[in-house]
Amino acid sequence: MKQKRFFLQEDQIPKQWYNIQADMPVKPAPMLDPQTLKPVTVESLSRIFCEECSRQELNFTDRWIDIPEKVREMYTYYRSTPLVRAYGLEEALGTPAHIYFKNESVSPVGSHKLNSALAQAWYCKQEGITNVTTETGAGQWGTALAYSAKLFGLEAAVYQVKVSYEQKPYRRSMMQVFGAQVTPSPSMSTRAGKDILTKNPFHQGSLGTAISEAVELARETPERCKYTLGSTMSHVSLHQTIIGLEAEKQFEMAGEYPDEVIACFGGGSNFSGVAFPFMRHVFSGEKKTRFFAAEPASCPKITRGILSYDYGDEAGYTPLIPMYTLGHQFQPANIHAGGLRYHGAGAVVTQLAKDGYMEGMDINQIEAFDAAVLFAKSEGIIPAPESSHAIAATIRRAMACKESGEEKVLLFNLTGHGLMDMSAYDQYLRGNLINYSISDEEIKKSEEILAEMPK
Amino acid sequence: MKQKRFFLQEDQIPKQWYNIQADMPVKPAPMLDPQTLKPVTVESLSRIFCEECSRQELNFTDRWIDIPEKVREMYTYYRSTPLVRAYGLEEALGTPAHIYFKNESVSPVGSHKLNSALAQAWYCKQEGITNVTTETGAGQWGTALAYSAKLFGLEAAVYQVKVSYEQKPYRRSMMQVFGAQVTPSPSMSTRAGKDILTKNPFHQGSLGTAISEAVELARETPERCKYTLGSTMSHVSLHQTIIGLEAEKQFEMAGEYPDEVIACFGGGSNFSGVAFPFMRHVFSGEKKTRFFAAEPASCPKITRGILSYDYGDEAGYTPLIPMYTLGHQFQPANIHAGGLRYHGAGAVVTQLAKDGYMEGMDINQIEAFDAAVLFAKSEGIIPAPESSHAIAATIRRAMACKESGEEKVLLFNLTGHGLMDMSAYDQYLRGNLINYSISDEEIKKSEEILAEMPK
Numbered sequence: 012m013k014q015k016r017f018f019l020q021e022d023q024i025p026k027q028w029y030n031i032q033a034d035m036p037v038k039p040a041p042m043l044d045p046q047t048l049k050p051v052t053v054e055s056l057s058r059i060f061c062e063e064c065s066r067q068e069l070n071f072t073d074r075w076i077d078i079p080e081k082v083r084e085m086y087t088y089y090r091s092t093p094l095v096r097a098y099g100l101e102e103a104l105g106t107p108a109h110i111y112f113k114n115e116s117v118s119p120v121g122s123h124k125l126n127s128a129l130a131q132a133w134y135c136k137q138e139g140i141t142n143v144t145t146e147t148g149a150g151q152w153g154t155a156l157a158y159s160a161k162l163f164g165l166e167a168a169v170y171q172v173k174v175s176y177e178q179k180p181y182r183r184s185m186m187q188v189f190g191a192q193v194t195p196s197p198s199m200s201t202r203a204g205k206d207i208l209t210k211n212p213f214h215q216g217s218l219g220t221a222i223s224e225a226v227e228l229a230r231e232t233p234e235r236c237k238y239t240l241g242s243t244m245s246h247v248s249l250h251q252t253i254i255g256l257e258a259e260k261q262f263e264m265a266g267e268y269p270d271e272v273i274a275c276f277g278g279g280s281n282f283s284g285v286a287f288p289f290m291r292h293v294f295s296g297e298k299k300t301r302f303f304a305a306e307p308a309s310c311p312k313i314t315r316g317i318l319s320y321d322y323g324d325e326a327g328y329t330p331l332i333p334m335y336t337l338g339h340q341f342q343p344a345n346i347h348a349g350g351l352r353y354h355g356a357g358a359v360v361t362q363l364a365k366d367g368y369m370e371g372m373d374i375n376q377i378e379a380f381d382a383a384v385l386f387a388k389s390e391g392i393i394p395a396p397e398s399s400h401a402i403a404a405t406i407r408r409a410m411a412c413k414e415s416g417e418e419k420v421l422l423f424n425l426t427g428h429g430l431m432d433m434s435a436y437d438q439y440l441r442g443n444l445i446n447y448s449i450s451d452e453e454i455k456k457s458e459e460i461l462a463e464m465p466k
Numbered sequence: 467m468k469q470k471r472f473f474l475q476e477d478q479i480p481k482q483w484y485n486i487q488a489d490m491p492v493k494p495a496p497m498l499d500p501q502t503l504k505p506v507t508v509e510s511l512s513r514i515f516c517e518e519c520s521r522q523e524l525n526f527t528d529r530w531i532d533i534p535e536k537v538r539e540m541y542t543y544y545r546s547t548p549l550v551r552a553y554g555l556e557e558a559l560g561t562p563a564h565i566y567f568k569n570e571s572v573s574p575v576g577s578h579k580l581n582s583a584l585a586q587a588w589y590c591k592q593e594g595i596t597n598v599t600t601e602t603g604a605g606q607w608g609t610a611l612a613y614s615a616k617l618f619g620l621e622a623a624v625y626q627v628k629v630s631y632e633q634k635p636y637r638r639s640m641m642q643v644f645g646a647q648v649t650p651s652p653s654m655s656t657r658a659g660k661d662i663l664t665k666n667p668f669h670q671g672s673l674g675t676a677i678s679e680a681v682e683l684a685r686e687t688p689e690r691c692k693y694t695l696g697s698t699m700s701h702v703s704l705h706q707t708i709i710g711l712e713a714e715k716q717f718e719m720a721g722e723y724p725d726e727v728i729a730c731f732g733g734g735s736n737f738s739g740v741a742f743p744f745m746r747h748v749f750s751g752e753k754k755t756r757f758f759a760a761e762p763a764s765c766p767k768i769t770r771g772i773l774s775y776d777y778g779d780e781a782g783y784t785p786l787i788p789m790y791t792l793g794h795q796f797q798p799a800n801i802h803a804g805g806l807r808y809h810g811a812g813a814v815v816t817q818l819a820k821d822g823y824m825e826g827m828d829i830n831q832i833e834a835f836d837a838a839v840l841f842a843k844s845e846g847i848i849p850a851p852e853s854s855h856a857i858a859a860t861i862r863r864a865m866a867c868k869e870s871g872e873e874k875v876l877l878f879n880l881t882g883h884g885l886m887d888m889s890a891y892d893q894y895l896r897g898n899l900i901n902y903s904i905s906d907e908e909i910k911k912s913e914e915i916l917a918e919m920p921k
Binding site: 012013014015016018021022080083084087088089099117119120121158161162180181184185187188189190384387388390391392393430431433434436437440 | 467468469470471473476477535538539542543544554572574575576613616617635636639640642643644645839842843845846847848885886888889891892895
């Protein structure tokens with residue numbers, strides 16, 4: 012019988028994360044302090060983030076970073092995640108491609124987000140922090156942080172994008188079961204929230220807005236409260252490389268190697284996590300793997316974003332980041348893939364896209380759900396709307412193989428399950444979903460606003 | 467670092483199920499045909515069930531039954547499920563007990579029910595059946611059957627207990643994603659449903675009622691449609707023994723052996739699955755393992771049920787089964803653990819309880835949710851309300867160890883996750899849950915009704 016799933020023994024789980032910043036042929040432009048417009052330092056970053064994450068953020072020299080033993084212990088609660096050969100999907104498509112997925116949905120909180128939440132909560136605890144704040148879109152990151160905080164005895168306050176708060180009440184419940192405070196964003200509890208609601212009382216929220224609120228809350232008591240972020244930043248990508256590092260070992264067990272690696276793309280954390288360990292062999296010239304970022308057509312940074320310094324949040328509290336961005340005040344359409352509704356790509360991913368190491372693919376909402384339902388029926392797993400973008404992109408690549416007859420090895424990252432998103436599936440089944448593509452007018456408006464940002 | 471999770475390689479997954487009926491010291495009394503009151507035959511059973519399941523139901527001789535290769539292939543989509551050492555829970559309790567759980571929640575549909583659904587759908591397909599019907603309470607079994615039917619190209623019609631249909635809309639969506647027709651029960655689409663609704667238009671539904679509806683639908687076109695059942699029957703228990711057989715091998719890897727095995731109890735399928743493989747070593751005298759069935763206090767068959775012949779369904783379409791039962795017309799309280807709202811225990815489990823091989827433990831709703839939240843915080847997994855009864859029972863046993871200082875090895879079966887049950891958690895967190903214990907009056911009424919059943 013053909014082997015379906017590949018696991019590592021617990022002692023084979025990688026003991027270090029891979030820091031791509033040490034290996035990049037061209038380093039990204041520096042992030043800038045929003046007040047001084049000078050490059051950020053560990054000191055300035057650690058006004059918001061914990062110190063160890065701030066150090067990791069600016070580490071351009073150490074290729075490998077040790078995973079703390081306590082974090083490794085908590086990784087064993089769900090890692091290694093399986094590398095799965097998608098025989099069912101291959102059969103449904105009639106493709107000669109070998110499709111594999113890394114199943115991060117098996118994590119206790121249902122997504123890959125836990126890989127970084129555990130690390131960030133642990134570092135905060137070590138540094139004497141008692142409270143953590145964060146934003147969450149679909150709720151995947153917020154749930155991961157809520158659980159991690161509880162585990163290490165921290166209090167967690169989560170600002171959840173309002174549209175997701177309303178679309179996904181079960182996610183809110185999950186965070187509350189883990190003991191977190193959850194507030195829909197924009198809220199009246201912060202200046203950033205108030206300002207936004209004053210301008211637009213019906214603001215549906217965005218990740219950029221929720222970040223502003225969470226950062227503001229953390230800055231009120233910086234000595235005991237830190238902000239944590241679930242994507243975009245290099246230290247988050249670093250923690251996520253456990254995904255690709257495991258996959259690399261698991262492909263050895265399978266006797267294969269991926270020709271193409273595909274991930275959905277919001278701020279870039281899961282993309283980075285699955286791609287970077289394989290990308291290092293492209294840097295070294297050993298391999299020719301291609302990398303695809305599957306973006307929502309309503310919020311496409313890689314294919315249609317503008318290369319510019321931009322804030323990570325709506326209110327402009329974060330450092331200026333060199334980004335492919337749609338502008339920090341861009342309000343993405345209310346697609347169900349809330350985790351992909353972010354305006355910009357992180358600095359490292361932006362540089363890699365600029366240098367041609369990765370490609371964007373735009374996926375519309377209905378194509379994503381078509382792919383999701385086909386995947387559910389053929390592999391049994393109901394995927395998150397975010398992950399469904401990666402599945403749709405993989406199906407496109409697999410159908411290209413069918414046309415060309417190529418037996419390529421494709422790997423995609425199944426970031427999470429969609430069990431909290433069944434109301435979105437209901438709408439899909441009833442034919443009530445609509446597509447949203449970004450318009451030329453929206454891009455033009457973004458260009459105008461971004462023209463005023465520092466160069 | 468201490469090992470947390472134990473997996474089997476795919477070639478180590480058991481190739482046969484364990485048929486306890488071949489080994490029981492005292493065989494159960496025969497099921498009776500409801501018309502003739504004579505023992506059922508393969509022929510009479512297969513008017514409702516597929517032939518192979520009917521044969522398995524009455525097989526008292528073969529200890530081992532081969533798992534069909536296609537079913538084994540589909541098992542590899544999620545099996546082996548991990549045997550997990552609950553270090554987090556042990557620490558939270560401060561118990562010297564070693565607590566293990568078999569995590570069946572990792573199955574694609576979120577519960578152990580798939581173990582039998584795959585087998586039943588496969589046998590139906592082999593026998594030329596095109597349609598399957600079933601009932602479901604919480605929706606775990608219905609989802610498993612919906613997925614399995616889709617996989618093998620069968621049409622599935624599921625009657626879902628009305629109160630669960632309303633409490634758990636996401637489960638209904640899952641079944642629909644997998645292509646099943648879902649009808650809340652009682653419905654007006656069957657005579658059984660109409661009769662019940664005529665008597666009581668506000669009937670909330672029960673598993674017994676939903677079974678009547680599903681059986682009636684199957685009997686209309688027996689040549690192409692079969693009824694499938696998710697619990698109670700011996701062939702279902704047989705398919706579920708994959709759980710305990712895997713666990714036995716995994717305990718070898720862990721270098722331990724369970725002193726006590728604990729499972730929640732609705733009709734008995736998950737209890738049987740995890741317990742029977744270990745019970746065979748008690749029959750043989752090699753081991754002294756104790757077995758606990760964790761029942762809801764509102765529907766306690768093992769501790770308070772009456773030993774009697776009874777129907778498996780409300781309308782009396784099924785064979786008469788020798789059961790510990792509360793009566794086939796008993797309407798259990800609307801607890802959130804919908805899967806445990808069944809009036810009787812299967813024939814085999816009944817005999818084993820009578821002969822002292824297993825013990826019942828009654829758990830009230832709030833104790834179950836207390837246990838669930840503690841488990842979620844310490845192990846990261848939000849359990850199904852059904853499984854939470856097993857966790858609560860395990861906690862009782864672990865606290866007994868704390869008192870006595872005994873370092874016992876406890877195993878419980880985590881049948882499913884609770885991600886479809888977050889509204890129940892919401893109610894718990896708001897303090898809105900209430901306990902329901904069966905009353906002496908209810909028991910007395912059951913006794914009176916059952917006094918009229920054949921002996």
